[in-house]
Amino acid sequence: MKQVFIVGGTGYIGTRLIKKLLVNGHSVTALVRSGSENKVPEGAKVLVANPFESESFVDHIPRNAVFIQLLGVAHPSPRKHAQFISIDLKSAEASVKAAKLAAVSHFIYVSVAMVPSAIMRAYQRTRKTVELNCIQSNLPSTFIRPWYVTGPGHYWPILLMPFYGIAQFIPSLRKKAAAFGLVNIDQMIQTLANTVDDYVTGNQILEIADIRKSNKKNAISDSIQ
Numbered sequence: 001m002k003q004v005f006i007v008g009g010t011g012y013i014g015t016r017l018i019k020k021l022l023v024n025g026h027s028v029t030a031l032v033r034s035g036s037e038n039k040v041p042e043g044a045k046v047l048v049a050n051p052f053e054s055e056s057f058v059d060h061i062p063r064n065a066v067f068i069q070l071l072g073v074a075h076p077s078p079r080k081h082a083q084f085i086s087i088d089l090k091s092a093e094a095s096v097k098a099a100k101l102a103a104v105s106h107f108i109y110v111s112v113a114m115v116p117s118a119i120m121r122a123y124q125r126t127r128k129t130v131e132l133n134c135i136q137s138n139l140p141s142t143f144i145r146p147w148y149v150t151g152p153g154h155y156w157p158i159l160l161m162p163f164y165g166i167a168q169f170i171p172s173l174r175k176k177a178a179a180f181g182l183v184n185i186d187q188m189i190q191t192l193a194n195t196v197d198d199y200v201t202g203n204q205i206l207e208i209a210d211i212r213k214s215n216k217k218n219a220i221s222d223s224i225q
Contacts (some may be wrong), residue, residue, distance in 0.1 A: 001025050001026055003027050003029070003064070004196060005028075005061050006029070007031045007051050007067075007068070007072030007091065010036050011074065013185070016189050017189050017192050018041045022198060024193060024197075026217060027045070027062075028043075028044040029045040029046075029062070029065075030046055031047045031049050031060075032048060032049075033048070033049075046186065050129040051091045051094060054085050055095060056099060058102055062102075063102065063104075064104065065102070065105065066104065069096075071088070071095075071109055076111070081122035084126040085126065089129060092130040095113045096133050096134055099137075105197075107139040108141070108144065108187075108192065108196070109142070110144050111127040111128075111145045112146060113207070131143050140200045144188075144191060147208060151190050160216050181212075183211045183212055186215065190215050191214040191216040
């Protein structure tokens, strides 16, 4: 069992991940803002604090905990570039600072695919800044880099699947199609759960191909057991 501290545990990924971690036997503490307490899955500990001020929650992070940073703007788009700074970056900076002071064992950050995108450049720049902050803080970190996560309420990109299929046969499009490939919510949750169980001493990056392999890795482990 590990102590897991989550910022952003009431969102699309967070609620599903908390349920998975609890089933796996981990102890989970979810930081939420006032009014969101009831959104946390039953069985997790709830900490009401300000995710933008490290001083409000640093003393509540268990020593050697695995820290997961999920808080960010919902449904990112180019028009939300100001929110990427005021929400995504500001909360992540507070989390990195608190995680360092609390001597966490592992910092897990859901970032984004970094192949240059003219449309989502501001979003990528914000996420890259957080990654660099983690590295400069010498936190043992994992950066998980999806592009778009499909699932309930997030199925519209599936309309692009014919494009991905065609792109595989066009050399000039093949690399970019792979870089901006889709992953599903089950693959993301399994990747995060696997990463919680990892022992990390430096920094590791999990790209789209790694996320897609997560369920296969779990299936192999289950068959061995």
